[in-house]
Structure formats: C-alpha cells, structure tokens
Amino acid sequence: MSNTTPATSHADPPTPSDRSGRRFSRAALLRGAAGTTVGLGLTGSSLIRGTPTASAAPTVHKIKDLTGPGLTSAYQMEATDLGIPTRMPDGRMIFIFGDSFARTVGDPDWRSPTALFSATTDLAAGVTWSGAFGGDRAEQLWAYQHDNPEFSTVLPSDVITIGGSLYLHVMVNKGLGNVVWTEIWRSDDNGGSWVHTGAKFDAGRDNGLFQLITWGLGDDGFVYVYSTGFQRDKPIILHRVPADRIAQPDAYEPWGYAGGTWGWGNAPTPVLEGKAGEMCLRPMGGKWILTWFDAGNYRIDSMIMDTPTSNLYEADRQTLIHGGSWGQEDDTHVAQLYGGYIIPGSTLNDLHLSVSQWNTTEGAGNWPYHVMQFRVQGLG
Template identity: 50%
Template sequence: MGGISKIGDLTGPGFTDAFGIGGTDLGIVTTAPDGRLVAVFGDTFDRAGVGGPGWRSPVVLFADPADVGSGLRWTGSGGDTEDYACRLVSKPRTKIFKPHHRVTTILPADVITLGDTMYLYVMANKGLGNVRYTEILASHDNGVSWERTGAWWPGTHYDGLFQQLTWCAEDDGYVYAYTTGFQRRDGLLLHRVPAERITDPDAWAPWGFAGERWGWGNPPTLTIPGAFGELNLRKVPGPGGREYRLLTFFDAGNYRIDTMLLDAPNADLHHAPRMTLLQGCAWHDEDHDGGRVAQLYGGYVVPGSTLDDLHLVVSQWNTATNWPYRSMQFRADATPLLG
C-alpha cells in the first residue's frame, strides 16, 4: 500500500447535523458546473446509525473545493431546503414502472457533469442488492434539484451486470462506463455512449469479444473477473501535468479498496498496474492511519486530488450495532502505480 492517512469523518454527529443527517453512507463526489463540489449519499437517517425517523435516499451535500486538502466541509444541501438534505426524487409512480418493480430504496452509483447538466445513475432496490431497475436523473441547477430523464434499464439487463456503474468522459466525445452487479460477486463489463446521447439507452454500446477480436457493439464480455462492489472511474493529474485515469473500487473478494491505472478507456485490466489503498479488517484491529478499516466499502475520488495526494470518500457500517454508519475522508499516495 502507498502512504495512507485519515483526514477525518465527513458525516455523523458534529458533521452533518445541520442538514438533518445523523447516519448516511457513500458520498460520490463530482464538480458542479458552478464549481462547487457535489456529494451524493445513500440511505440517510435523522439519527446516527441505521433506522429510525427521517429515512430518505439519495441526498446531496455541497462543499467548497478549497477544503479538499483539510477535509470537506458542507456548505448546503440539495432539495427544497438548504438546512435539510431532502430525497432527490420521489419513488416511481409512472406507468412504465410496473407494480412488481416496487422499490424500498434508490441508491446512487455515480454522478457526472457534462456541460451545464449533471447526470446521476441510480439503482432502485426492493431489498438491498435486489435491483429492480436503474435509471439516469438529471440536474440543471448545479445539483440542487433533480428530475427523471426517461432513461432506464431493467435490473436484469446484461444478466444483471448493468447495475453498479461508474463513468468518465473522454476527449473523443464518448462517456465510458464500467458496470457490474450490486451483489459484490461479479466481474466488470465496459460500455460507451456518445456524451450528447447519454440518456438514450439505444446509444449505449458494450465492449465485447467476438470473431476473435474485441470490438464495440459485440456481445458484452467480462473485462476482468472478480467480486467487485462500488466503482469509481476518474482522471487525476500527476507528474509533469499529465492526466492519469484511475479505476478505484471495493474489492469485496479480497476485502479491500484498490485502484488501477488505466492507459486507455478500454485498457487491459488483467495487466493494468494495481495497488491496495485500504485493507478491511476486524473491528478490534482497526488502524485508520495505517490503512486498516473495519467493514469498509465505497472509495470515491474527490475532485482536486492528484496522483500523489489522492483523496477518497470511504464508507463504514458496523452491521452488528448499526454504528458507525458514516462516510470518512482518507488521503493516499498512488504514485507507486507508476512503477
């Protein structure tokens, strides 16, 4: 592992009370068109922990990018009021979502800014991990309010491997997305879509192997096997001002958060340089500044990071006691990826 240290907690008592958030997780961060940082969180409750009053998901908090190095500080929240982080969209009521698609929670997977619009990919679950469908939401006011775009996929799309998603825009005009299931037991698929058609499901093309070659539009083929959880594809600057493409993820099979350095959007993941950022451990063996975190997941790169000063939002949930249930900020040195 590279150098690792904990910057501090981001949510919970003393950090997010002002927005009606006692317990929450995830915290997927991107930059809004107006320059603010927008962080999207999952299941949220008024009290510290899981359960109790005030449940909603997903919710948004805003931060000043100047605070990345010292730890994010929340300056506002999305929804109808600035002092209570509201659920971004209501549960589905339109006729395209049939009765058997009833959901218990809508969880964020990743958020991206394209021009003056933000897009949020979410998973609608009936019971955690039982994804009924996924869809794309959009915000035209820097993440304050969100609306349905009409772009959605059944949870069974590509045999259930189009549920958890991360995406990144490239200079060729495409958005590239890695996907997997939400059960933390599968490998990764890769897709691309023209940026201007991101909300058109017919415009999405998988990367697959057929006729002895890889190509776009072939039947989707695993780019790498594994037991992947939360995913985060981002570009960060490194030595010499060069931009580096990182795929950071929760490796459930090995109980850790790893990152890989990709030399292209469709890189050979079998040979991509890879390193562990944080290792899971038992509760009695925690050492956050030593890179050991109990019941960890997530691992989202904070904008403003560099390769040698990589900031991550990491979640932790003690499923036995339901506290801690929070998001935290860590920093790491990922330059060992360069060899």
C-alpha cells in the first residue's frame, strides 16, 4: 500500500451495482442515504451532546488479508465479507460471514451466513483458519433458497457467547437494505449446528431502528444491544435484555429520554445521531468499546465508554480507518470499506479488527470482495 492520502472524497465514490445490474448493493450503502437526521427538538439526545473527547491518535496497521484466493480457497469461499467473531465455549473463535461465493460475486453457489473456525492465539501474527462449518466446503449455516418469493438472502448482524451457547442475530432481506424481519439462531455445540430460537423481530420495530444490531454481555447479567436500520442513514438506539431471555423479543427493554431524564422502559431515544452501518459492541478491560462504520463520514470509528448508557457525545471517540480511493490506499485509508468487528483476544491498547472491502467499480469484476485484519495500538 502507498502512503498517499486519497485524492477524492467520500462524496464521489465509485458507483456500485448489484448482481442483477441494478444500482443497489451493500456497497451502495457505503455513503449512507442522503436526507435529514432524526431530530429530537429540545429533548432527547440534543440535551446530552457535549464536546467529544479524544486521546492521542492510535497507530493502525493492516496485518493481512483473511479471505481470498489461497486463503479460503480450500473452503470454496474466496469471495465473502463481514467475518463477525466471538470466542466459543471451547476456546476457539468462530467468524460469521455474509454473502459468500466460491470464486466471485454472482457465482451460482451463493451462501449466507457461513462460518470459519480459528485456534489462533497470537493475533499479531495474523488469524489463520482451522476449519469451516460444513467440513471441507464452507456450507450455509442452515438451509434455505436464495432469491425465493419471500426473501433473497440472510445476513448476520452479530454473534455472542452466553454460557455454553452461541446466539446469532441475522437480518432477512428481500433486496439488500430491505429487511423483512430479523431473527436469532442458536448453537449449543460450538457452531457445529444451528437451530432457530423462535425469536423473530418485525423490521418496523422501533421505527426501523432495530434491524442491524450489536450486543455485549455485561457482568450484571444483561446483554446490552445497540441497533439501527440497515440503510446506513439512521442513528443508534439502545436496549438491554436479561441474558437468559435473549430469545424473547418482549424482554428487550429500551433506553430513552422522558420527563427530563433518561431511563429504562422509556420509548427509545437515539443515543448517537448520524448514519450508522455495521457495529461491534464489546466489554473490554473494565470499559465498553464500540467500533462501527460511520457511513455519513465514510470511515470506521471507535468509542470507549464506562457503560453502554454513557453519554456517547462525551466518550473518547477516535477515527481508526478512513475511507479512501482505489490505488491510493495505505494502512489508514481503505477504499470502499465497511464492517470493523473486534477480534477476541484484543485489548484496548492492542485492538484487532476484521474489516471488509468490496470493489464495485466498473471493470473490477467485483474484486476485491474480502475481509482483512487490522491492528490498532494505543487506543486505550
């Protein structure tokens, strides 16, 4: 990679198109939709805005590509994205991927979600793979037909380990960005098999702000959930749910502003305005950290806070990786980036992320469409 700062701005990214040639794809959402942000008048988050704090800028380096030819060819998934990780009960890591193909986007063996396993302990040396769900070939985690009359694909939001089980939240889409519902699946055998929990959430829940989620388990027995829409043009809201009721939609309690104060059980109020994309919330080192794709500013940011209910406008916020232009990338500028998930084993001072990239420029052949590993030092 060069050390040249991208010459073009996020205002003029490549124009993407989906597999059928329509101007609509995950990459098309990288800019975030134009429009006004959700306003709250003189109540809600307008009352909690402060001056964001920022510590010294961290050092960011790309470690390696995690997927692609020669890296995931053995699992017949060279083209894939996301790579959302968690530590499994047996100590290994599982990474959950989105739309996956043997060679290139649009191949007939479309699968999503898929999963790879890793026993890596030295993150600085780079994550390596020890196997795939399905064996030699990375299979879809459960059977369904893509582009069926009801929906087109199922995309993962986040995965969490609670006790001896993994819980995976997914978005059921009919055309990317058009969520028809979301649901939770569970594995009780370290990702070897998956069953539907029965939890199903309407896409219009909380005015469409409970579609794309991220979650983390607190030491108080609650799972804290940040969520937004899957259009990259909406703010973030907060819920909590008892860990033992994670598969009960009516157990999710919103955090909101009412009667001059914030509290649980109030109608959800945005805790962070903007145009949020993929997010990753994790407890770490006695704090909480959120990493997310800030679509409105075309970059991946991080925020360290005391608790998920902290004032996010006063939290320590850093930009980790800027969006860039093709041919003008370096360790901190990546073209058509998204994702940004925290890899288990990270610390606040030595953070590792899985970051996605999809080249949708004409003539590029939808490549790269892959996942990379980045290291962030000195954040905390």
